[in-house]
Structures are given as C-alpha cells and as structure tokens.
Amino acid sequence: xxxxxxxxxxxxxxxxxxxxxxxxxxxxxxxxxxxxxxxxxxxxxxxxxxxxxxxxxxxxxxxxxxxxxxxxxxxxxxxxxxxxxxxxxxxxxxxxxxxxxxxxxxxxxxxxxxxxxxxxxxxxxxxxxxxxx
Numbered sequence: 001x002x003x004x005x006x007x008x009x010x011x012x013x014x015x016x017x018x019x020x021x022x023x024x025x026x027x028x029x030x031x032x033x034x035x036x037x038x039x040x041x042x043x044x045x046x047x048x049x050x051x052x053x054x055x056x057x058x059x060x061x062x063x064x065x066x067x068x069x070x071x072x073x074x075x076x077x078x079x080x081x082x083x084x085x086x087x088x089x090x091x092x093x094x095x096x097x098x099x100x101x102x103x104x105x106x107x108x109x110x111x112x113x114x115x116x117x118x119x120x121x122x123x124x125x126x127x128x129x130x131x132x133x
Contacts, residue, residue, distance in 0.1 A: 105129050 081092045
C-alpha cells in the first residue's frame with residue numbers, strides 16, 4: 001500500500017515536471033451506438049464453452065462415485081457388518097463379534113472402543129487418541 005506521503009510527493013513531482021507525464025486522450029469507441037456486452041459474474045459450465053470438445057474424450061461424468069457404494073443400494077438400506085438386506089447394523093446378530101475386534105485408541109486393548117474404555121477417566125493414562133502416536 002502506498003502511504004499518504006508517497007501520494008503527495010508523486011503529485012508534487014507531476015506538477016513540477018509536466019513534460020515527463022504527457023496526457024493521452026482516450027481512444028474513441030469503434031461504434032458509439034453499439035453497447036458493451038456485460039460479462040457474466042458466474043462461472044461458466046463446460047457445455048457453455050465455445051471451443052469444440054476433443055474427439056478422444058467420452059461423455060463420462062467427471063463426478064466419481066463413492067468407492068464403498070454398491071450400485072442400486074442406498075446408504076443405510078442394509079447392514080454394513082454382514083452385508084445382509086433384511087436389517088441394519090444397529091440390529092445385526094453379528095454385532096457382538098464385530099465389537100470384539102475393535103481396538104481402543106486410548107489403552108490399545110481389543111474388545112472395546114474409546115467411548116466404552118474402562119481407563120477413560122483414569123488420569124494416569126497418557127492421552128493417545130490416534131493410531132500414529
């Protein structure tokens with residue numbers, strides 16, 4: 001940013017040396033009756049571009065699908081533990097077995113998660129809340 005002193009000094013220099021700063025007249029427009037087209041403030045979509053599409057590209061959508069989604073299935077429609085269609089994970093009969101394989105992020109023992117850790121309120125344990133630390 002230019003300070004007020006710099007602006008004032010530049011103005012005084014221009015007044016003292018007008019031959020160094022010739023005033024140029026603005027160029028007249030080609031057609032004074034023609035109006036200037038306003039540019040859109042919004043980003044153009046790919047279909048609105050004027051360049052032709054390259055022939056080697058297919059009409060695939062750029063949007064990638066989620067890697068764990070199964071075609072024809074909606075999220076929450078089936079059980080993610082046993083992949084059965086008749087129930088959700090909350091009511092899965094294999095949930096107890098699945099819970100036994102969980103590893104706690106605080107005490108690093110199998111069989112429970114951090115939410116149900118018996119050492120959660122113990123001050124002697126140092127805080128380990130991720131796999132990398």
